[in-house]
Amino acid sequence: xxxxxxHLTTPSGKPRARSYGIGFDGKPGPCNAITDVPGVLVGYSTxxxxxxxxxxxxxxxxxxxxxxxxxxxADLATPVFAGVFSQNGNGELxxxxxxxxxxxxxxxxxxxxxxxxxxxxxxxxxxMQRALPEALDSAWGLPVAAETYDGFLxxxxxxxxxxxxxxxxxxxxxxxxxxxxxxxxxxxxITFGFKAGSGxxxxxxxxxxxxLTVGAFVQSNFGKRQNFTIRGLRAxxxxxxxxxxxxTPRAEKGSIIAVIATDAPFLPHQMKRLARRVPLGVAMTGGxxxxxxxxxxxxxxxxxxxxxxxxxxxxxxxxFIPDADIDPFxxxxxxxxxxxxxxxxxxxxxxxxxxxxxxxxxxxxxLKETFGLKEKVG
Numbered sequence: 001x002x003x004x005x006x007h008l009t010t011p012s013g014k015p016r017a018r019s020y021g022i023g024f025d026g027k028p029g030p031c032n033a034i035t036d037v038p039g040v041l042v043g044y045s046t047x048x049x050x051x052x053x054x055x056x057x058x059x060x061x062x063x064x065x066x067x068x069x070x071x072x073x074a075d076l077a078t079p080v081f082a083g084v085f086s087q088n089g090n091g092e093l094x095x096x097x098x099x100x101x102x103x104x105x106x107x108x109x110x111x112x113x114x115x116x117x118x119x120x121x122x123x124x125x126x127x128m129q130r131a132l133p134e135a136l137d138s139a140w141g142l143p144v145a146a147e148t149y150d151g152f153l154x155x156x157x158x159x160x161x162x163x164x165x166x167x168x169x170x171x172x173x174x175x176x177x178x179x180x181x182x183x184x185x186x187x188x189x190i191t192f193g194f195k196a197g198s199g200x201x202x203x204x205x206x207x208x209x210x211x212l213t214v215g216a217f218v219q220s221n222f223g224k225r226q227n228f229t230i231r232g233l234r235a236x237x238x239x240x241x242x243x244x245x246x247x248t249p250r251a252e253k254g255s256i257i258a259v260i261a262t263d264a265p266f267l268p269h270q271m272k273r274l275a276r277r278v279p280l281g282v283a284m285t286g287g288x289x290x291x292x293x294x295x296x297x298x299x300x301x302x303x304x305x306x307x308x309x310x311x312x313x314x315x316x317x318x319x320f321i322p323d324a325d326i327d328p329f330x331x332x333x334x335x336x337x338x339x340x341x342x343x344x345x346x347x348x349x350x351x352x353x354x355x356x357x358x359x360x361x362x363x364x365x366x367l368k369e370t371f372g373l374k375e376k377v378g
Contacts, residue, residue: 006177007032014181014347015364017339021371022231026335029202031177034068034215036202037261039302041069042217043173044184044198045165054155054354062154062353065112065120065161066184066198067169068217068259070300076128077135079104079308081318082300083272087279091255091294094121095144099298103268104308107135108170109144109298111185111219111257113154116161121145123166131170146296148221148255150188153353181347188353189221190254191344192228192236192286193244194362195351196220199344203332205264207321212264214274214332216281220344222254222293227286230342233370236286242363247356255294256282258340260333265303265319270326275299277330281337299333 007028008019016032018024029036044066050059070080082105084096094117099105107128110120124143129136150156169184178200182188186197202215225243228236258278266274278297279289289295303319310316321329345362352358 006030010179010347011177012179014179016180017342017346020346020367022342024335024339026203026332029204029213029215032202033178033200034202034217034259034261035175035178037213037215037263037302039071040215040261041173041175042178043067043169043171044179045168046183046187047160047165048187051352056155057158059155059158060354061158061160062188062351063113063116063150063160064184064187065110065116065166065169066186066219067173068109069173070109070261071302073131075305076108076132077106078305079106080300080302081266081268081271081304081308082298083268083275085272085275085278085297087295087297088289088293089296090292091147091296092117093144093146093257093296093298095142098142105144105300107141107143109146109259110166110169111146112161113150113156113185113188114147115156115159117145117147119161119163120166123163124170126163127167127170144298146257148189148219148257148294149253150221151253152190152357153351153359154188155354180343182351186219186344189219190359191220191341192223193225194345195348195359196344197348199340201336201339201343203336205328205332207264207325207328212262214260214262214264214329214336216333216336216340217259218337218340218344219257220341222256222295223285223287227288229284229286239363239366242360244360245358253292254290256287258297258337260297260299262301262329263303264301264329265321266301267318267320270320270323271299271301273326274329274333277333278337281334282341284334284338285341
């Protein structure tokens, strides 16, 4: 088990998976977060209010928005090479057609609930007009916005997310350690019948004389309890309780969005190859891409900024790691996605939402007993 405090707890003091003695493959970055990739920032706006019966437009509210900035604010107009992969398309990621066409995108990425995806997209454009107006002076923007469904806990049809909340997440985006669990777009999300939401992890990948980083961020909202797996241990059958309690019957509407960032120099087709490996990390936890699940994955690299914004009329050059050397980066994607999902589950508490619907947290006592942790975990 690592002794790095940032690997063990979130900035707000929530435990992370490693704090329970769960071992993982690969070497994490300093914060074990997507923000270990230089220049990548993450911010949240979290909305929690009200209790009791659902009153559409009033609450209860259990939602939010997450913002991921692929470059520092002053450089957000500079595209990043990227690739998208949809394992199961029951979901939305705006801007994906442009990424498929050009292998790049610019502006921040936002993740929220299904019925607020348009607000987060449009809010990003409004924020860009304020924060970097020259980026829109003579061009149009197609921001990337993604979603998962939080209607079991949240008044999703009340449309509580506003442009101001999107701006709050974007203005507050920071490097370094970031919170996980029921924060930002992950506030109302559920995974394997346990409270989940936002999670992150990273891996260091040596290549030649360089030390490169792969980071993952997930909004985790998928899976059936019976399939839940932790590091090869089929945990689901032992964890029939505590169970979800339904004041209002729960429809199966799970999804997962994952964003992969790296500073490794890769071309767009290679970024798509990295995105295609995300489902393997999801499967390590017991996610099988069932019918109603929107499993959509984005990967981008901060390398080659000059090539991504190459002017017309001259040959552009881009450095890239050859495909023959890509396997360790596949490992890093799979490892960081697996750990990010488990972090989203561990850094959490029970939550009661609309109509008294109850979602339990992954039992901490069971984690300590199962993985043999001796010392006290908060």
